[in-house]
Amino acid sequence: MVKQAIQIFGRVKPTKKPASVYSVDNEEQIGAFLEFVVPRDLADGFVNNKRECYKFRFQKVFDQAVKQEEIFENIARPVADSILDGYNGTIFAYGQTGSGKTFTITGGAERYSDRGIIPRTLSYLYERISQGSSMVYTTHISYLEIYNEIGYDLLDSCHEASRLEDLPKVMIMEDPDQNIHLKNLSLQHSANEEEALNLLFLGDTNRMIAETPMNQASTRSHCIFTVHLCRREQGSATLRRSKLHLVDLAGSDRVSKTGLNGQLLTEAKYINLSLHYLEQVIIALSEKNRTHIPYRNSMLTSVLRDSLGGNCMTTMIATLAVEKRNLDESISTCRFAQRVALIKNEAILNEELDPTLVIARLKREVQSLKEELAMVTGEQKDDKLTVEEIQKLEELVKAFLDEPNPDVTLSLGPDMRKIQHCFSLLKVTYLQYQFLHVSTLMSPCISLCVYLLKTSRVPNSVPAGILIKMLKNEKKRAQDAAAQLAYITNSQSPASQNALMLSTLPARDGNTEIFSADPGGPAIRYMKRASVSGPQLSIEKQEAFETFMRDHEDHLTIEDNKKLLKQRATEARRLGEQLNEARERISKLSQHLYKTTIGRLKVLRTEIEHLQLLLERAKVKLQKDFQKWWSQEASSVQVTDHTLTTYLLYIKYLSVLQIVLRIELDIIILDYPYVHFRALSTTKLSSSSIPLTGDQQADADILAFVRCLCT
């Protein structure tokens, strides 16, 4: 278990106006200080006090010039590391509207280097996942938006969302152990960075499309992007599950300041109410003797329950705008952060046994217990084995015999019919082997004896009686083996005989394995193993065989062939070694090439994909902005000449549509990976490409308007 207070960081948004009202002091040891000096003319605006100096302590404060990369390295990377280890993590951005929460969490929409914490963390997580060879990871993504206390699933790809209400609504459910479950929130599997980024893009696009002029979703809703990670060591039944919430909260502006009315006021109340409940939870958690924490008051606090005072490593980023007019909001953001810093979380490793593996193990146990019981109680089947069962058994026996591992077992269950059948298969195999062995090794001895006896060349030292006895014995052994084999194989099916012949005959195709580390296939290995324990040639027989060999008419040819074989084998070995060396060199070279280019390729690929997503998003936004402009334009036009006005608007619409379509075409025809956005101004315009009215003045207006749009 890791006990840790919520980490708080400050980030100051860049401003063009000189902002001499604050100073940052980043001390390595004791943390950082952010100090505001309120000018005299503003001090009156601060309720209840006229202090001039406000000093706040943070883990670190990132001043205006700090880039996204540094934010990721300092804030998100350590949290991502804990996620990979199996701890839950949360990073949330809190601050007034426009202070840079979305920029910090998701990133800017224009430049690749402006990628925020989410895309950078995804990149990092997938890179680390691909490096951990012994671990198996699965990742899922969810993306929740909370607007006016209602949750929406932003990753719903089935709906063509044009309004927020079109997205599936997410419900909060609580189980008896007070664990929160989110019904209707889809968990999308994402096997790699590209898939995860596509999901982020889908969610952001859904969020943008569902936005209305009345509902600037990014400002008035809370968004929680969650990476669900499951990690298992290969072969182990223990799982580690962790979650990383990346939270972009709604603007924390105070209602009194925003001066809203109607729908916006309702929204602001909801937002402020949920942030107010968030603050209440934080206050309750920072008080030592509080037993009840009001998590249930709002959807946001229910969802973030674990992140606040629970099993999670949590980090808050206070985003600050430091212009004079934003001072009071920035100071209130810092005060909020100070309270958050008092909360202590207890993060534990989320280990559990994989239920599917446990079920599979229990099923196996039940099955084997049933089998044992059947053996003990004698509940045996007595009907004949079917053809399929016999075939299956033959395959099992063949696989068992071919397996070089001596520890391998033949599992047949409690069925005595199967056990007996396998025993008889094994006996046939043994006899076949014996027959082969006797006939291949003994035939030269028998021939030698016959030859010696026939030609009366029995050496004086060897009594002829012994040779005759030897001959008889060997003959009998061979006959016995053949008879037994014939008897047993006659009672087997032809399929069984084939299977057994296959399993016992040595492999004839020497070429395939001559260069491999282990010469000889499974059948050859089997024969070798068997010959170790099989009958050996006696010394006399061996000597007799050698004498016989020397005098044999084929002796010289055999010797010549032996030499030739040796030469060929040496040559083959040498060529094999050369081949292996070449193969090794090629593999080293390709590994080197892979290592040097893959890193760069990966970076390029991510950048290209990100740029494509940015372009897509820009396109959607352009179309949306056009719709907005179009409706404003239509309502503001004076209806003096109704027909002409309508026609003019129609022409404008067509021209803009044409341009939008051209941009779309440009994006489509841009050659991957050389993506660059062709400027609008390069779009060639001619009066012939735009439908005109014939009225000189009106046509000049239309052309000027279209040109204006293209520059």
Ligand SMILES: Nc1ncnc2c1ncn2[C@@H]1O[C@H](COP(=O)(O)OP(=O)(O)OP(=O)(O)O)[C@@H](O)[C@H]1O
């Ligand atoms: N550190 C930064 N560097 C450059 N531009 C920034 C930075 N922070 C914010 N911005 C820019 O300021 C503008 C407002 O930022 P952003 O949308 O992130 O604010 P926000 O706090 O999320 O606002 P809201 O509450 O409305 O969602 C954006 O155009 C963004 O690109």
